Amino acid sequence: MTKQPLISVRNLKKSFGKNHVLKGINLDLYKGESLVIIGGSGTGKSVLIKCILGLIEPDSGEIIFEGQDVLIAGAKAREALMKRISMLFQGSGLFDSLSVWENVAFSPLHNSSISRKDAKALAIQKMAAVGLNETVADLSPAEVSGGMKRRVALARAIIENPEIIFFDEPTTGLDPIISTVINDLIIKCVKDIGATGLTITHDMHSARQISDRIAMIYDGLIVWEGPTTKIDKSGNPYVDQFVHGRAEGPIDGVRA
Amino acid sequence: MINFIATIGQYFLRFLATTGRLSLFVGETLYVGFRPPYYGKQFWRQLVDIGYYSLPVVGLTAMFTGMVLALQSFTGFSRFSAESSIPTVVVLSVTRELGPVLAGLMVAGRMGAAMAAEIGTMRVTEQIDALTTLSTNPIKYLIMPRVIAGLLVLPVLVLIADIIGVFGGYLISTYKLGFNPANYLSKTIEFLEVKDVVSGLVKASVFGFIISVMGCYHGYHSQGGAQGVGAATTNAVVSASILILVFNYLLTAIFFSAS
Numbered sequence: 001m002t003k004q005p006l007i008s009v010r011n012l013k014k015s016f017g018k019n020h021v022l023k024g025i026n027l028d029l030y031k032g033e034s035l036v037i038i039g040g041s042g043t044g045k046s047v048l049i050k051c052i053l054g055l056i057e058p059d060s061g062e063i064i065f066e067g068q069d070v071l072i073a074g075a076k077a078r079e080a081l082m083k084r085i086s087m088l089f090q091g092s093g094l095f096d097s098l099s100v101w102e103n104v105a106f107s108p109l110h111n112s113s114i115s116r117k118d119a120k121a122l123a124i125q126k127m128a129a130v131g132l133n134e135t136v137a138d139l140s141p142a143e144v145s146g147g148m149k150r151r152v153a154l155a156r157a158i159i160e161n162p163e164i165i166f167f168d169e170p171t172t173g174l175d176p177i178i179s180t181v182i183n184d185l186i187i188k189c190v191k192d193i194g195a196t197g198l199t200i201t202h203d204m205h206s207a208r209q210i211s212d213r214i215a216m217i218y219d220g221l222i223v224w225e226g227p228t229t230k231i232d233k234s235g236n237p238y239v240d241q242f243v244h245g246r247a248e249g250p251i252d253g254v255r256a
Numbered sequence: 257m258i259n260f261i262a263t264i265g266q267y268f269l270r271f272l273a274t275t276g277r278l279s280l281f282v283g284e285t286l287y288v289g290f291r292p293p294y295y296g297k298q299f300w301r302q303l304v305d306i307g308y309y310s311l312p313v314v315g316l317t318a319m320f321t322g323m324v325l326a327l328q329s330f331t332g333f334s335r336f337s338a339e340s341s342i343p344t345v346v347v348l349s350v351t352r353e354l355g356p357v358l359a360g361l362m363v364a365g366r367m368g369a370a371m372a373a374e375i376g377t378m379r380v381t382e383q384i385d386a387l388t389t390l391s392t393n394p395i396k397y398l399i400m401p402r403v404i405a406g407l408l409v410l411p412v413l414v415l416i417a418d419i420i421g422v423f424g425g426y427l428i429s430t431y432k433l434g435f436n437p438a439n440y441l442s443k444t445i446e447f448l449e450v451k452d453v454v455s456g457l458v459k460a461s462v463f464g465f466i467i468s469v470m471g472c473y474h475g476y477h478s479q480g481g482a483q484g485v486g487a488a489t490t491n492a493v494v495s496a497s498i499l500i501l502v503f504n505y506l507l508t509a510i511f512f513s514a515s
Binding site (some may be wrong): 050053054055079083085086087089090091093094095096106107110111156 | 293295377378381382383385386388389390391392397
């Protein structure tokens with residue numbers, strides 16, 4: 001029996017004026033796996049993930065979640081999908097006006113009847129899971145380092161035990177040691193709550209560390225996808241150039 | 257010549273597109289904003305920010321406006337011995353026009369800019385996207401509390417500005433121009449009608465709506481980092497100020513054209 005994907009993207013297209021960013025993306029995300037989409041800057045990775053999340057409206061195509069095209073099904077189906085997905089943003093996306101613990105507990109505080117005391121206790125528990133000390137709970141996001149912000153964002157992403165977690169460039173801008181720590185936390189957190197992970201990155205070290213499967217996007221199309229173990233023997237010139245970071249090859253070094 | 261006409265056409269089409277987007281934004285705000293969940297804490301925060309923290313600047317503006325009005329009226333009216341009209345001129349000018357317009361412009365500069373900058377920064381740092389992924393509608397959470405707070409708090413601010421403005425005129429008239437205090441107060445009330453105050457408060461409510469909608473709209477649609485946020489802030493203040501002046505004329509025409 002063929003395994004049914006949790007989310008299926010079919011022929012997804014998105015243009016901004018004359019800039020055709022997504023030219024017909026086809027991609028499947030299976031339950032329980034960790035899929036990493038690699039690709040250079042400006043190749044449409046973030047646009048793809050934002051289309052799936054409903055933050056950007058695609059021009060055409062299908063996003064099928066549990067057999068239903070959420071683009072046709074409307075706002076309620078989209079809301080149902082959103083309740084099962086959480087996201088870790090590239091810049092963390094923490095709310096400046098709230099303290100660290102209020103950021104972590106934002107969803108339970110605003111979408112359930114939990115008391116502030118219980119929400120804070122839950123936030124501190126999730127903060128501990130990502131290696132954050134209780135002492136930072138009352139600080140503002142502006143008072144913590146870049147690596148800590150990423151941890152806070154990760155704690156916020158896992159607080160309601162989502163089924164699917166999207167990671168947008170989770171290690172960009174972090175030093176190699178903190179990057180490895182964040183990668184380890186991502187693996188641990190996703191495994192602990194049994195979630196499905198979709199990560200976009202151009203960091204090959206990070207991609208190898210956290211993925212079961214890798215897909216490469218170039219010029220608005222998926223040009224290769226396969227198990228992480230086969231990335232070095234893909235036989236795909238785009239993947240080879242990207243993985244080895246070579247200036248020569250089919251990928252144009254000067255992109256938009 | 258054709259280029260000139262094409263440029264005008266482009267500006268006109270851009271104006272129509274912006275008007276359409278703004279109308280949709282207001283429509284969506286009103287459509288989703290009145291449905292639960294409600295964010296009371298956000299609403300109270302905005303009431304305090306727009307109302308309480310704007311009091312000093314609005315109060316000072318009203319005080320000096322009332323003082324200048326009394327002084328200018330005196331120098332003008334004394335030429336034809338009409339000094340006794342000064343209390344009436346001060347109170348009618350402040351309650352009908354200067355109170356709401358000046359308070360509106362000051363709040364547009366203070367809070368319209370702050371709203372555009374805060375929401376614009378949230379937009380370019382992905383905080384608004386984060387709200388959506390946390391199953392929280394940003395229109396409900398960010399926009400609606402500001403719009404309702406602006407709508408409700410501006411009339412209160414203007415009422416206080418009216419009282420302070422009239423008091424400013426009273427101070428100058430009694431301490432500098434030699435008016436009898438009791439006589440000044442009785443003249444102030446003598447020709448003042450409920451309609452004069454109410455029209456000012458209605459104007460204030462409309463101005464509060466304009467300020468918060470323009471601040472939120474420009475912030476919500478800002479793009480391109482710090483420069484985009486800066487442009488959004490400028491656009492919010494300029495558009496709100498112009499709309500305040502336009503709607504002030506329209507509302508004055510509606511309230512007083514028949515009288």
